[in-house]
Amino acid sequence: MERLTLMTTPVDSATARSMRRRTERGEFLRIGHGVSTPAQAFRDASEAARHRARIDAVLAASRPGLIVSHVSAVVMHGLPWFGPLPDRVALTDPTRDRAQRLRFSDKVPARGRDVATVLIDGVETTDLVTTAIDVALRSDRGHALVVLDEVLRRGVDRHDLLAGLESRPTRRGAQRARALLELADGRVESVGESLALLVMHDLGLPRPELQHEFSVDGRCIARVDFWFPEQGVVVEFDGLVKYRAGEVRGARTAEEVVIAEKFREDAVRAVPGVRGLARLIWREVLPGGDAPSTLRRSGLPVPLASRTTPTW
Known part of the structure; x- marks a missing residue:
């Protein structure tokens, strides 16, 4: 995946003022706390590359321990998606018991829950099973089925997906997700x-x-x-x-x-x-x-x- 150049706010005040003026003129785009990227390059990049830049920007200004998840994990895994990706990065926070909506990110609580993760380019990301279940529970059925089909196509076992769904403490959306799991098919090619x-x-x-x-x-x-x-x-x-x-x-x-x-x-x-x-x-x-x-x-x-x- 193409990677965009990220720049943190300079320490010295003169350079920081220059960066702020160039941002106000539209030359740079702020995509995280103290993190910017060239605006034209951002506009020219793919949806996935833009969201990956947002992920990197948010993590650069976040404390350790946060897990990239949901639609943001879809991007990290290179799973298919259609239409625009969200402006905010989805993060699972094992220390929280309530959701938190911030300017550049949405934090999903996971206190007391084991979250299976993998490292992708050094970024802790929910694994394929967890990512697919997160999307099935929170996204519309069209996007959810696209992700489930691809995860099955990559070799994930349907029983592991069902087990992942059953392990969730919430029942909200579970029936709909179960029906999608029954419909999903790894032979789907697009x-x-x-x-x-x-x-x-x-x-x-x-x-x-x-x-x-x-x-x-x-x-x-x-x-x-x-x-x-x-x-x-x-x-x-x-x-x-x-x-x-x-x-x-x-x-x-x-x-x-x-x-x-x-x-x-x-x-x-x-x-x-x-x-x-x-x-x-x-x-x-x-x-x-x-x-x-x-x-x-x-x-x-x-x-x-x-x-x-x-x-x-």
Whole structure:
């Protein structure tokens, strides 16, 4: 992950005044107590790099013993996320029994609770199990499922996640988190697929087969994101990245990718038993989107009362 340059407030008063004036002019951005970073570099950086800079800035001015957790731990572990990251850093404080909201950080109490941690770049961070459960309990279901899917994909055992959930002293949000743990699947390969799976679940559709391979004469012709065998319907999440990003397209042009996708789709539709195919895109799987109509047109039993994608 790219790392931004951090500067602490100089000791000598003249340099400190100069830094303050440059901050007032917008050249520097204060992201922690006595810690700044070049404003333009901060604006140009990725969401993850900006939040990592906030983590480093907050820890530089904090006492030892605090643990980076929740969404901030998501960043430290390099777990997937979508949308903006919070401005404040999430910290678990083993010495506190009440939450504390500060200008640059939110402290979560953990007095009397064992918090499993790992060191990442020298930063004490909640481990994958703890991070996933923290997010499942505190974030919306869309973000929570994205993290749970990836943690399972990395090899964390579902039973360890359930045990981590059961060990929490609070029951608030536990039932919702347990339902997400049952839905989560390590075979999901992208954020968009996680959200599509959540949408199909919320619409009451049967659980699909994930990453199903279609073969003809013993040769795999396609691997699809979701397959509903009883309805004969294939569902693909199309994030459009493969058409736009050069590192995904490789040497092919966007036009060549579109043509290849058309041939692949024709091959899937020709497979015996395939009666429908739906492609979901980002705006459809987000709350208020048109996913229900797209899925219904493909032949899936989406209730007529479901007009837009449910909220998380």
